[in-house]
Amino acid sequence: MKLSFSAEDEQFREEIAAWLNDNLTGEFSKLKYRGGPGDEHTYPKERQQWEKKLAEGGWTCVGWPREYGGRGCSIEQQVIFFEEYARAGAPGRVGHIGEGLTGPTLIAFGTEAQKQKYLPGIVAGTELWCQGYSEPGAGSDLANVKTRARFDDASGKWILDGQKVWTSLAHESDYCFVIARTDPDSVAHKGLGFFLVKMDQPGIEVRPIEQITGTSEFNEVFFDGAECDAQDIVGAPGEGWKVAMGLLGFERGVSTLGQQMQFQNEFDQVVELARRNGAGQDPAIRQRIARAHTELKIMRYNAMRMLSGQSGSDGSLQKEALIYKLFWATWHRSLGELAMDVMGPECEILEGGPYELSRLQSMYLFVRSDTIYGGTNQIQRNIIAERGLGMPKEPRVAVNQAVK
Amino acid sequence: MEFAFTEEQEMIRDTAAAFLAEVSTSEAIRQAMATERGYDPELWQRICGEMYWQAIHVPEAYGGMGLGYVEVVAMMEQMGRYLLCSPFFSTVCLASNALLVAGSDEQKSQWLGKLCAEGLTATVAFNGGVNRWDAQCVTASYRREGDAFLLNGDYRYVIDGHTSELLIVAAREEGSQGEQGLSLFLLPADSAGVSTKWLPTMDQARKQASVCLTDVALSADALLGEAGQGWTALSEVINLASVALAAEQVGGCQQLLDMTVDYTAERVQFNRPIASFQAVKHKAADMMLQTEVARSGVYYAACVAQEALEGGELAAELPEAASVAKSYCSDAYFAIAGDALQLFGGVGFTWEYDVHLYFKRAKSSEHLLGNGAVHRERLAALLLDTEDVA
Numbered sequence: 001m002k003l004s005f006s007a008e009d010e011q012f013r014e015e016i017a018a019w020l021n022d023n024l025t026g027e028f029s030k031l032k033y034r035g036g037p038g039d040e041h042t043y044p045k046e047r048q049q050w051e052k053k054l055a056e057g058g059w060t061c062v063g064w065p066r067e068y069g070g071r072g073c074s075i076e077q078q079v080i081f082f083e084e085y086a087r088a089g090a091p092g093r094v095g096h097i098g099e100g101l102t103g104p105t106l107i108a109f110g111t112e113a114q115k116q117k118y119l120p121g122i123v124a125g126t127e128l129w130c131q132g133y134s135e136p137g138a139g140s141d142l143a144n145v146k147t148r149a150r151f152d153d154a155s156g157k158w159i160l161d162g163q164k165v166w167t168s169l170a171h172e173s174d175y176c177f178v179i180a181r182t183d184p185d186s187v188a189h190k191g192l193g194f195f196l197v198k199m200d201q202p203g204i205e206v207r208p209i210e211q212i213t214g215t216s217e218f219n220e221v222f223f224d225g226a227e228c229d230a231q232d233i234v235g236a237p238g239e240g241w242k243v244a245m246g247l248l249g250f251e252r253g254v255s256t257l258g259q260q261m262q263f264q265n266e267f268d269q270v271v272e273l274a275r276r277n278g279a280g281q282d283p284a285i286r287q288r289i290a291r292a293h294t295e296l297k298i299m300r301y302n303a304m305r306m307l308s309g310q311s312g313s314d315g316s317l318q319k320e321a322l323i324y325k326l327f328w329a330t331w332h333r334s335l336g337e338l339a340m341d342v343m344g345p346e347c348e349i350l351e352g353g354p355y356e357l358s359r360l361q362s363m364y365l366f367v368r369s370d371t372i373y374g375g376t377n378q379i380q381r382n383i384i385a386e387r388g389l390g391m392p393k394e395p396r397v398a399v400n401q402a403v404k
Numbered sequence: 405m406e407f408a409f410t411e412e413q414e415m416i417r418d419t420a421a422a423f424l425a426e427v428s429t430s431e432a433i434r435q436a437m438a439t440e441r442g443y444d445p446e447l448w449q450r451i452c453g454e455m456y457w458q459a460i461h462v463p464e465a466y467g468g469m470g471l472g473y474v475e476v477v478a479m480m481e482q483m484g485r486y487l488l489c490s491p492f493f494s495t496v497c498l499a500s501n502a503l504l505v506a507g508s509d510e511q512k513s514q515w516l517g518k519l520c521a522e523g524l525t526a527t528v529a530f531n532g533g534v535n536r537w538d539a540q541c542v543t544a545s546y547r548r549e550g551d552a553f554l555l556n557g558d559y560r561y562v563i564d565g566h567t568s569e570l571l572i573v574a575a576r577e578e579g580s581q582g583e584q585g586l587s588l589f590l591l592p593a594d595s596a597g598v599s600t601k602w603l604p605t606m607d608q609a610r611k612q613a614s615v616c617l618t619d620v621a622l623s624a625d626a627l628l629g630e631a632g633q634g635w636t637a638l639s640e641v642i643n644l645a646s647v648a649l650a651a652e653q654v655g656g657c658q659q660l661l662d663m664t665v666d667y668t669a670e671r672v673q674f675n676r677p678i679a680s681f682q683a684v685k686h687k688a689a690d691m692m693l694q695t696e697v698a699r700s701g702v703y704y705a706a707c708v709a710q711e712a713l714e715g716g717e718l719a720a721e722l723p724e725a726a727s728v729a730k731s732y733c734s735d736a737y738f739a740i741a742g743d744a745l746q747l748f749g750g751v752g753f754t755w756e757y758d759v760h761l762y763f764k765r766a767k768s769s770e771h772l773l774g775n776g777a778v779h780r781e782r783l784a785a786l787l788l789d790t791e792d793v794a
Contacts, residue, residue: 001413001474002406003707003718271787280788283781290780293787294728295697302700304407320700323693378686385685388692389665392680 003304005076012073013080019057020088028053028091036092036262038366039359040217044094044172051095051125061099061123068107068115069123075307082258089265094169098122098129102177102196105247109194109234118175118196132164132178132197132221133244140379143189143241147223149180151230151237158195158228160203163220166373170206170219173199178223179244182237192240196232203227213365214355256303256324260296263332266363267296270339273360279342288338295331302327322388326380329370336364407703409478416471417478423455424486430758433609436489440602441567442611443489451490452523458496459520461713462504466512467520473644473713477651477706481699484655487761489609491525494564497648498641499526502572504713505644506588506629506637515570515590526570528645529615530638533560537642537774539583539635544575544617546587553627555589555597555620561772565613566602569593572628573617574638586634589626596620607768609761640712643726646773647705650726653733653769654702657695660744660762664688667748678747687743694736698729705729724786731779734770741766 005013024032028050034042054060063078064070073081093099103122106114121127138144147162160180170176176197183191197204203226208216235243274280274289305320339360340347351358357365371377385391409417427447436443452458461476462468476496483492503516518524532543544557555575565571571593577585593600597620603612629637665688668679678684708725711718741763745752752759770776 001409001703001707003704275788280784286784286788287777287780289787290731290783293783294701294732294780297724297728298697298701298704298732301407301704302697305700305703308407319692320696323689323696326689326693327697378682381686381689382682384689384692389661389685389688391665391669391685391688392677394680394682394685395676 005080009074009076009080012077013084016059016081016084017088019059020084020090023053023057024088024090031091032089033265034091035094037369038213038217038362039092040168041215043091044169047091047094048125048128048172050091051093051128053125054095055123055125060095060125061103064099064103064107064119064123068103068119079257079307083261086258086261086265094128094172095122095125097131097169097173098127098175101131101247102129102175105177105194105234105243108246109243111231111234113231114196114234121174127174128169128172130167130170130173130176130199130221132167132176134166135163136165140376142244143192145179145181145192147178147180148184149178149182149193149195149228149237150184151182155227156230158193158230158233160195160197160223160226160228162223164223165209165218165220167206167219167221168217170199170221171208175199176221177234177247178228179240180223182240186238189241191238192244193237194234194240194243195228196234197223197226197228201226211366212368213357213362215362256306256328257300259328260300260303263296263299263328263335266335266339266360267292269360270335270342273339274342277342277344277346279344285338285342288334288341292331292335292338295327299328299331319388322384325375326377326384329374329377329380332367332370336367340364407707409474413475413478416475417482420455420457420479420482421485424482424488428483428486428488430761433487433489433758433761437608440611442564442609443491443567448490448525449523451492456520457492458500458523460496462500462516462520466516468516473647473710474703474706476648477702477709480648480651481655481658481702484652484765485659487609487656487659487758487765491527491564491567493610493645493648493652494527494568495519495525497645498528498563499568499570499572501644501713502528502588502628502637502641505640506634511590511628524570525564525568526572527562527564527568528572528574528638528641529559529562529565530574531561532558533614537778539586539639540581542574542576542586542638544573545578546575546589547578549621551624553587553589553622553624555591555617555622557617559615559617560603560612562600562613562615563772564611565615566600566611567613571598571600571615573615574634575617577632580632583635585632586638587631588628588634588637589622590628591617591620591622591626595622605768607761607764609765610768640722642773643722644709644712646726646730646779647702647709649769649773650698650702650705650729650733653737653766654695654698656737656762656765656769657691657698657733657740660740660759661688661691661695663759664691664744664747671749684747687747691740691743694740698733698736701729701732724783727779727782730774731776731783734779735776737766738770 031043035047062071062073062081066072149158149160152159176199178195178197179192181191182193203224205222207220209218210216279285302320350356459468460471461473464470503512531541534541546553546555571591573589573591597618599616601614603614605612668684669677671678705725708718708721712722745759745763748759751757
């Protein structure tokens with residue numbers, strides 16, 4: 001066991017830190033610590049400019065292979081990149097869905113033509129992606145997708161009808177990847193397709209969802225005869241589930257260390273406030289602050305174990321990876337509560353009307369989503385028990401009828 | 405960055421696990437814990453003679469194996485898992501560490517040599533029977549008489565204090581307070597004025613004792629480290645031992661989790677294994693989460709502890725890493741033990757099943773060297789009471 005990085009990696013750290021120090025200036029200064037979950041509605045256009053700036057410096061898609069325009073960084077270097085990015089307070093990425101999800105999925109499952117068509121725009125930071133998975137009736141039961149895709153022989157295109165929900169950045173995005181049912185008589189995870197759909201077309205309507213925070217960063221996306229070119233289905237019709245699940249595997253990874261740095265920034269704000277307003281002398285608050293600190297520290301060690309481990313070769317997750325989502329989501333939710341309790345009665349008072357929340361207030365409300373999206377805490381516990389501990393599935397009610 | 409066991413470390417762990425599975429059976433634990441000594445001396449001699457565990461992190465210069473603290477932690481995890489009854493924790497994790505941290509070259513040669521070659525048992529006595537684990541827990545005192553020292557006072561919660569051949573005791577100079585004036589002394593248990601007494605404990609698998617010193621006269625060469633500077637050494641020993649204890653706690657967590665998963669798979673109610681009920685699965689999932697998180701905290705602390713012993717760059721992190729590990733593991737072990745007992749249902753409440761052994765160990769280890777709240781307060785002080793804002 002060894003905790004230090006190599007000299008070469010430390011040099012890489014200096015390189016990215018220096019680049020951020022030189023470039024996160026001027027017009028981009030105001031973007032520091034902005035964006036990301038809970039603050040996604042802030043400066044969307046400016047953050048798109050920042051995305052291009054990153055691309056010019058060669059700092060997008062650092063973990064992708066060089067042949068696809070990436071930087072070919074090792075796991076250690078990716079860790080360092082995300083750590084330094086967050087440490088510098090660089091803004092939440094608007095290109096993260098394309099970089100983290102679409103790209104790896106196409107590299108793994110896409111055709112050569114799809115790679116050539118879509119990867120360069122992601123690397124250049126010019127084309128943004130959103131994710132069309134959840135539906136009103138397909139949340140935890142994701143396979144219960146009802147959006148339909150039928151192939152129209154006349155036009156030679158796929159025609160999509162249905163509705164997606166909880167689509168973040170949909171109104172800013174150029175493309176959406178969508179799972180839709182190609183076989184109308186199919187049920188559950190069979191008969192699905194994985195589509196790459198252009199957002200700017202008459203058959204698509206985006207409606208923002210007003211959230212608990214009063215702001216909107218998630219959307220509903222309505223497909224009403226939306227078109228998708230025949231060559232823009234990933235995998236064969238009916239194989240969408242396999243692609244979709246492969247994609248979810250890319251969701252956990254090295255970027256978690258950057259997320260932790262953001263958590264650290266939030267935690268530091270809470271500690272700073274507790275020192276200032278006297279809450280830090282309350283024994284109960286001290287215990288909670290120390291507990292949050294303990295778990296945040298271990299979150300990092302856990303991620304280091306995860307990244308040092310041998311998972312991935314056979315696609316199976318190690319135990320420390322299986323518990324990760326449940327752990328960080330629950331931690332973050334508690335941090336929100338702690339932040340309000342450190343503020344005391346002042347936590348009620350807004351920065352301004354009609355509903356202008358401070359960063360901590362916004363965080364407190366927004367973190368309620370962490371234990372819901374990407375697999376609720378309850379679904380996570382099922383996954384841990386079934387895959388991690390080999391416990392039997394709960395007997396299910398007989399599979400329902402085909403979607404009509 | 406390689407935050408995983410090396411192949412050699414995995415081999416050490418697996419060898420320990422295989423050996424313990426054979427010798428530390430439920431029957432063996434129950435036999436040992438029923439005795440006042442608390443362990444099987446023949447087994448301890450076998451461990452020292454064949455396995456050489458007592459020497460694991462002692463440098464080769466003093467007759468040890470020269471391995472690191474990560475190896476100690478890997479073995480403690482397995483001992484916690486199999487609930488080995490032995491003087492390993494007191495001898496290796498308390499006394500050896502005290503010698504390594506504070507001993508002169510001569511003291512190390514003499515005592516670590518005996519420990520490695522002869523299986524000498526030893527422990528550290530410092531807590532005067534108060535519910536705290538900072539410098540104020542030391543209530544025994546000493547008076548200088550020329551070059552010599554005269555010690556008086558009582559200790560409680562001394563692990564294996566009634567069977568250890570060598571005692572390392574902490575005492576404060578008369579009239580001193582807090583972290584000032586503390587010194588450590590080497591004291592063979594058969595010295596005049598030393599009396600030790602077994603304290604029956606709820607967790608019978610680890611023995612505690614009281615030690616009473618009445619006008620114990622010690623010459624200057626019994627002093628371990630510098631006079632009056634003992635807290636620096638003792639606090640490091642407490643931190644190192646806390647990391648080892650946290651590893652034992654992780655082992656206990658894992659064993660309880662495994663036992664519970666096996667039991668709930670076999671136990672049928674309502675015509676199905678109770679493991680298929682989400683109410684049961686979700687509890688088991690939380691147990692696994694706590695076990696893995698605890699393990700990550702301990703492995704990191706093990707690396708830091710190793711650097712602390714070697715004077716590495718992370719050495720200064722030891723107090724924090726030890727408190728992070730000990731606070732999380734203490735709470736996790738007890739929570740998991742409680743959940744395991746609950747999921748075993750009625751049989752978990754019996755003497756016959758082993759759950760109660762772990763349930764009792766969990767509470768014992770939680771309070772030893774400071775429970776979760778004590779260690780969180782240490783962390784809170786680091787975060788909230790320091791002058792300069794981090």
